[in-house]
Amino acid sequence: MGGGALPACAPRFRPYDSGIMRAKLIVLLRALARPTLLFYALPWLMCLLALGTVAQRYIGLYQSQNLFFGSFLLWVGPVPLPGAYSLLALIALSLLANLALSLPFTRAQAGIILTHVSVVILLVGGLMTALDRQEGYMVLGEGESAHTVFDYQQPDFVGGQDRYSLKPSATRELPFTIRLKHFDKSDYPGTSMARSYDSDVVVKDGGLEWNASITMNHPLRLHGYTLYQSSFIDKDGRLLTVLAVVKNVGWLLPYLAIATLCVGLLLHLVILSARRRA
Amino acid sequence: MKWLWLLLLFPFIAFAEEKAALDYNDFARIPILHEGRIKPLDSFARVSLKKIYGKTSLPDASADEWLAEALFAPARAMQQPIFTVRVPLVISMLALPSRDDALYSFQEMAGAFALHQQFMAALIAKDRKTLSPDEQELIRLYENINDFAEIIGTFSLLLPMPEVDDAMRAELGVSSDAVVTYADMLKIRHGIATELAEVVKRKGDRLNDYTPHEQRLAKASYRMDALEAMGSGNTLLRVMPPAWGGEEWLSPWMVLEKGAGSPASLVLLHEWQNLATAYNKSDALAWKQASEKLRMAPGNVRPLALSLEVAYNAINPLGLALGAYGLGIALAIIGMLLRKQIVMRAATGVVLVGVASHGVGIAARMLILLRPPVSTLYESMIFVSLVTAAFGLWIERKRQNGEGIFISGITAGLLLIAANVFAADSDTLEVLVAVLNTNFWLATHVVCITTGYGASLMVGMLAHLYLIKRALGKNELEALQRRMHRVALVALLFTAVGTMLGGIWADQSWGRFWGWDPKENGALLIVLWLIWLLHGRIAGQLEDLGFAVGTALINMVVGLAWVGVNLLSVGLHSYGFTDIAANGLIAFCVAECIFVTVTTAAIKLRERHIHA
Numbered sequence: 001m002g003g004g005a006l007p008a009c010a011p012r013f014r015p016y017d018s019g020i021m022r023a024k025l026i027v028l029l030r031a032l033a034r035p036t037l038l039f040y041a042l043p044w045l046m047c048l049l050a051l052g053t054v055a056q057r058y059i060g061l062y063q064s065q066n067l068f069f070g071s072f073l074l075w076v077g078p079v080p081l082p083g084a085y086s087l088l089a090l091i092a093l094s095l096l097a098n099l100a101l102s103l104p105f106t107r108a109q110a111g112i113i114l115t116h117v118s119v120v121i122l123l124v125g126g127l128m129t130a131l132d133r134q135e136g137y138m139v140l141g142e143g144e145s146a147h148t149v150f151d152y153q154q155p156d157f158v159g160g161q162d163r164y165s166l167k168p169s170a171t172r173e174l175p176f177t178i179r180l181k182h183f184d185k186s187d188y189p190g191t192s193m194a195r196s197y198d199s200d201v202v203v204k205d206g207g208l209e210w211n212a213s214i215t216m217n218h219p220l221r222l223h224g225y226t227l228y229q230s231s232f233i234d235k236d237g238r239l240l241t242v243l244a245v246v247k248n249v250g251w252l253l254p255y256l257a258i259a260t261l262c263v264g265l266l267l268h269l270v271i272l273s274a275r276r277r278a
Numbered sequence: 279m280k281w282l283w284l285l286l287l288f289p290f291i292a293f294a295e296e297k298a299a300l301d302y303n304d305f306a307r308i309p310i311l312h313e314g315r316i317k318p319l320d321s322f323a324r325v326s327l328k329k330i331y332g333k334t335s336l337p338d339a340s341a342d343e344w345l346a347e348a349l350f351a352p353a354r355a356m357q358q359p360i361f362t363v364r365v366p367l368v369i370s371m372l373a374l375p376s377r378d379d380a381l382y383s384f385q386e387m388a389g390a391f392a393l394h395q396q397f398m399a400a401l402i403a404k405d406r407k408t409l410s411p412d413e414q415e416l417i418r419l420y421e422n423i424n425d426f427a428e429i430i431g432t433f434s435l436l437l438p439m440p441e442v443d444d445a446m447r448a449e450l451g452v453s454s455d456a457v458v459t460y461a462d463m464l465k466i467r468h469g470i471a472t473e474l475a476e477v478v479k480r481k482g483d484r485l486n487d488y489t490p491h492e493q494r495l496a497k498a499s500y501r502m503d504a505l506e507a508m509g510s511g512n513t514l515l516r517v518m519p520p521a522w523g524g525e526e527w528l529s530p531w532m533v534l535e536k537g538a539g540s541p542a543s544l545v546l547l548h549e550w551q552n553l554a555t556a557y558n559k560s561d562a563l564a565w566k567q568a569s570e571k572l573r574m575a576p577g578n579v580r581p582l583a584l585s586l587e588v589a590y591n592a593i594n595p596l597g598l599a600l601g602a603y604g605l606g607i608a609l610a611i612i613g614m615l616l617r618k619q620i621v622m623r624a625a626t627g628v629v630l631v632g633v634a635s636h637g638v639g640i641a642a643r644m645l646i647l648l649r650p651p652v653s654t655l656y657e658s659m660i661f662v663s664l665v666t667a668a669f670g671l672w673i674e675r676k677r678q679n680g681e682g683i684f685i686s687g688i689t690a691g692l693l694l695i696a697a698n699v700f701a702a703d704s705d706t707l708e709v710l711v712a713v714l715n716t717n718f719w720l721a722t723h724v725v726c727i728t729t730g731y732g733a734s735l736m737v738g739m740l741a742h743l744y745l746i747k748r749a750l751g752k753n754e755l756e757a758l759q760r761r762m763h764r765v766a767l768v769a770l771l772f773t774a775v776g777t778m779l780g781g782i783w784a785d786q787s788w789g790r791f792w793g794w795d796p797k798e799n800g801a802l803l804i805v806l807w808l809i810w811l812l813h814g815r816i817a818g819q820l821e822d823l824g825f826a827v828g829t830a831l832i833n834m835v836v837g838l839a840w841v842g843v844n845l846l847s848v849g850l851h852s853y854g855f856t857d858i859a860a861n862g863l864i865a866f867c868v869a870e871c872i873f874v875t876v877t878t879a880a881i882k883l884r885e886r887h888i889h890a
Binding site (some may be wrong): 129191219230262265269 | 311312313314315513515517524525526527618709718719764767768770771775776778779781782783785786787788789790791793794796799800802803805807809810813814816817819820843846874
């Protein structure tokens with residue numbers, strides 16, 4: 001995104017005499033920095049996005065995610081096509097090259113620069129999540145406690161919207177213990193439509209013990225782990241709470257990215273208006 | 279098929295032939311628990327009548343009048359032709375007489391369905407998705423009949439029992455001219471049963487051998503059994519507030535069955551009885567008094583909200599807005615054709631009134647439901663409609679040539695119409711599933727993303743305008759292009775921030791920022807499309823025409839991302855799906871593609887001509 005005055009790639013770098021390799025690298029980086037690359041990468045990414053979305057109906061979220069969004073190469077028969085990972089990596093490199101080489105760091109471009117930085121933050125966050133993320137769940141009845149979680153792969157939404165197929169693979173120790181005091185599922189009066197789920201828990205962390213409440217949209221964050229009210233199980237009339245336990249070191253980055261993006265785009269709009277008025 | 283009892287029981291009850299001019303102001307505001315929330319009886323009546331009849335009023339009666347008749351004069355209500363059969367084949371399947379208006383009474387419908395009980399039972403057991411349109415229509419009618427049967431059976435416990443004689447009245451301790459109902463008779467039911475058992479033991483079960491009093495005993499006993507069989511499971515009209523705390527309102531029959539009555543609920547039932555009597559005697563004063571007391575029933579904690587809802591139903595501010603947008607479009611066209619500034623000013627004024635009414639309508643909905651403006655598909659449509667109308671006014675203010683009014687009027691109007699089509703047959707003021715029940719994220723993420731949809735549609739419409747003007751050989755398109763670029767940036771701001779806020783909501787609720795859910799992907803698709811357009815323009819890959827074509831097609835992308843993903847019916851966001859959506863969306867996409875192709879071809883032809 002940019003004002004009309006931005007030259008496509010301003011030659012700010014002159015190749016040094018000291019090395020052809022270096023000169024070649026810069027040529028490569030400048031090629032990477034061109035918006036042309038984005039112009040061809042994005043339609044393919046949009047195709048993958050559309051295909052992966054429609055495919056969910058037929059092969060389920062988990063399968064189509066692996067196939068369309070979680071791979072470097074997409075094989076169509078014997079032909080390898082770039083997968084979403086490759087495209088995102090390419091876009092990230094292009095963005096970095098663009099920030100380093102092409103974008104003039106002037107006041108007029110401040111909004112654009114911030115906006116692009118926000119995308120870099122977002123992509124870095126995505127990378128961190130992809131590399132290091134632990135997901136699991138614990139099932140607790142009232143009075144029960146647990147300090148381990150069952151790992152599972154992504155919940156799968158094949159067929160209907162509520163049919164999870166959880167695939168437990170291993171259990172993992174937590175550095176704290178959770179005891180369920182009380183689980184409450186409240187419905188809208190006169191219906192069987194759920195209004196809210198609440199788990200009142202006691203957290204035992206080392207020598208300390210305290211009460212906490214986990215509800216829909218209000219997770220509990222502790223030692224890098226986040227506990228969410230995921231769902232519940234009705235076991236012969238006894239309600240068991242299902243808490244999702246997630247460890248994701250990159251969780252804060254999207255929050256940062258959104259703030260940067262918001263400021264960047266607003267700034268750009270303001271700068272455009274100001275320039276137009278002047 | 280409990281309603282078969284109705285055919286036997288009600289026709290013998292006398293009713294007043296004349297409809298009296300009664301004041302329905304208080305009646306409309308009586309609270310009822312329906313579909314998870316306390317709403318005024320007026321809303322219940324409108325939704326029920328719309329389901330059955332197709333509209334929220336009858337030619338000769340309002341929804342409230344219709345409901346009152348169904349509740350208090352069931353025998354008459356059973357004969358009113360109000361059931362609309364939408365599929366002609368179903369009429370012949372049910373062996374109903376063919377009629378131009380395809381309207382049938384409860385009596386006719388119930389009689390027809392009574393012959394197909396086993397067939398219907400088998401049909402209902404099937405998976406809905408596998409049913410043909412005819413079968414779905416059958417089920418729809420069948421459910422409507424059940425609902426109507428529940429409505430007319432609601433107060434069967436308060437209807438006078440014709441078999442009651444002086445002996446029974448004496449036993450009840452009431453005067454000889456008092457009206458005695460099922461609810462009254464419960465007190466002496468045990469006595470009647472014992473007395474009747476003795477009679478049967480002595481005389482056998484031949485009614486002819488009985489004395490008149492014994493015959494009446496038997497009939498009363500039979501009627502009570504029948505009423506009880508019919509009334510059990512009558513749960514639709516939950517007008518009795520919780521007597522002992524909690525939120526669970528009950529229907530009159532539920533109160534009797536569960537024994538959940540209290541002195542307060544007895545008073546309330548008595549008041550309903552007064553209302554029924556007043557209705558049948560056309561006693562306007564008694565009617566007014568009883569409905570006033572019922573309106574102020576103890577469980578009615580938000581009487582003002584109910585009044586507001588009744589006013590919202592009656593005034594229909596969104597309908598007013600739709601009319602204003604239609605008028606605005608017409609005036610804008612006239613203004614553009616005649617080049618009269620004053621007519622365009624008038625168009626702007628009319629649309630301004632429409633936007634005000636639209637805004638008031640949405641604000642009223644927020645006050646009624648105590649939640650942010652957008653939570654359902656219907657609400658997203660009426661909100662985006664408002665956003666586009668407001669955007670149009672903004673564009674018009676800058677350019678003052680009628681174009682802003684024209685394109686926004688069309689978009690906003692079509693969206694309102696689409697919203698009404700999608701919301702057919704249902705209460706648009708509905709409660710939300712647990713994960714959506716969070717005011718903060720609804721207020722931020724959803725409002726942001728829907729504003730983004732609105733801005734995207736507006737930039738799409740500006741591109742349409744550009745293509746048309748260029749095809750017609752108009753000059754001076756730079757200002758329009760600048761406006762497109764600006765609105766595209768605004769659209770990108772709202773869609774990108776909205777999408778990311780959605781990720782943050784997902785992080786708060788489900789523990790992942792991004793899950794490739796269809797709705798998330800759809801929103802991302804709009805964002806990527808906008809980024810692609812803006813970068814293509816800078817990189818020089820997209821010329822003016824290419825940029826305009828890509829921008830015009832964003833309407834299609836928005837349609838697919840917003841409504842289209844619901845058709846996939848997978849994922850966490852797939853709320854609010856209807857069959858009409860698929861066809862409407864396909865038609866819309868085809869129309870957009872044709873528009874873009876035709877205008878592009880026209881532009882190419884014209885400009886080649888000029889160059890040659």
